[in-house]
Amino acid sequence: MFACAATLTACGLLPGTDGDDRPEVERNTLRIGVLPVVDVAPLRLALNEKLFERAGLQVQLVTVGDETEGIKQLDTTLDITWGSHVNLLRAFAEGTQLQLQGEAYQAGSNTMALVTLDNAYDSPDKLASPRIAVNTLGNIGALTTTTMLRTAGVEKQGIRLQEMPFEQMVDAMRAGTVDAAWMTEPFITQAQRNAGARVLADTAIGPTKDFPVSGYASSKKFAEANPRTLTLFRQVLRDAQEAASNDKLSVQDVLTSYMDVDQQTAALVSIGTFPLSLNPARLQRVADMMDTEEVLPERLEISDMLPPGTT
Incomplete structure (x- = not known):
């Protein structure tokens, strides 16, 4: 079971809250596009442990056909979507106004x-x-x-x-x-x-080594209209990511609930790192490698995709 499942405030993730007090948000529902990948295991576990619900958010995970579809559905059927950083950065470079809301996964040995x-x-x-x-x-x-x-x-x-x-x-x-x-x-x-x-x-x-694999993004329009909601989302995501990092067995176990993998195989799966926050220097690695390999029209400054105040 997640170490922080009993209470979010015990993990210090909801400043200004106490007991049943919750921060005021623009909306309390979020629809998040996901694919059946290891990267989203913390979200699956967070739903099982009702971490979002305890924070006052009703989160629905919506399985999309592919990452491009998820990005296209932002502001229509989705509020946030999971995607590889490569795809998210390319979409931004090609004119889609995105804002990153969290890192999902970082590569580890043999992942x-x-x-x-x-x-x-x-x-x-x-x-x-x-x-x-x-x-x-x-x-x-x-x-x-x-x-x-x-x-x-x-x-x-x-x-x-x-x-x-x-x-x-x-x-x-x-x-x-x-x-x-x-x-x-x-x-x-x-x-x-x-x-x-x-x-x-x-x-x-x-x-x-330790390559930043994937993350979560919303449209810039949604981010500007719902800053407190997304701040709360990032706080709960951090809690979920930290709990998953501390309990790899739970991660391996939950894979069988949404991926085509049996228990024996899941127990052998190599698990990478679940980052706790958006790290500009780490994410700039992806943009710079894409620039080196000439898959971007020009060098991208990752700071242009981050929520205000991200350090």
Whole structure:
């Protein structure tokens, strides 16, 4: 059970509140777009433990088809959406007025990795022109894969990325249409258990060590209209993130409730870090790497996406 589930005020997250007193907010309902990923486990646990409800917020998690759909639904069917920082930053750079409301997940050891079935492919620099499956071109998988392979000495122009769903990657490796696949958990563990796959390279080391993976964003319009509501959301999110960080077993256990993963596999899943707050320096890493890899039209200042007063 979450250490702070009994009371939010005991964790010091609601300044100015005492007992049943709650801060005044513009609205007490929030619809949050999510995908079935490890990153959102703290939100799932927070709902189970009624952390938002105790703070006076009614939160509904809405499963969306993909990150782009979630961003498009802001200000219509969603108030906040989860997304990879790469997608959120690209959308902002392309003109979508977003404000980041929290960090969701930070990569840890073997939480994202290149996986292969080819025993001869035993080091990242073994192939001059590797065929790599990624779930989405231009997203975090492509970015970290390219960065890691370039660091290993593979020329960028030789890297051949092929887009496909995680669920199809093992079959593609078996068929020999790709040499390796970029995967996240629990797909890494499933590929190891069910197909005898092995990790060719951890893509959360070197320049991508502790890489900021994903976060939550609202539209700037919604943020400007509901600053106290979103401040409260960030406070409860911090509580949920901290509790999840202190209880990885609960995180692994809750995965079975919203992901296609059995208890045995969930128990083996590598878990990264759940950041407690928006960190401008950490998030600027993502923007700068995107600039280096030329996936942004120009360098982005992450401060332009943060709530006023974020330090």
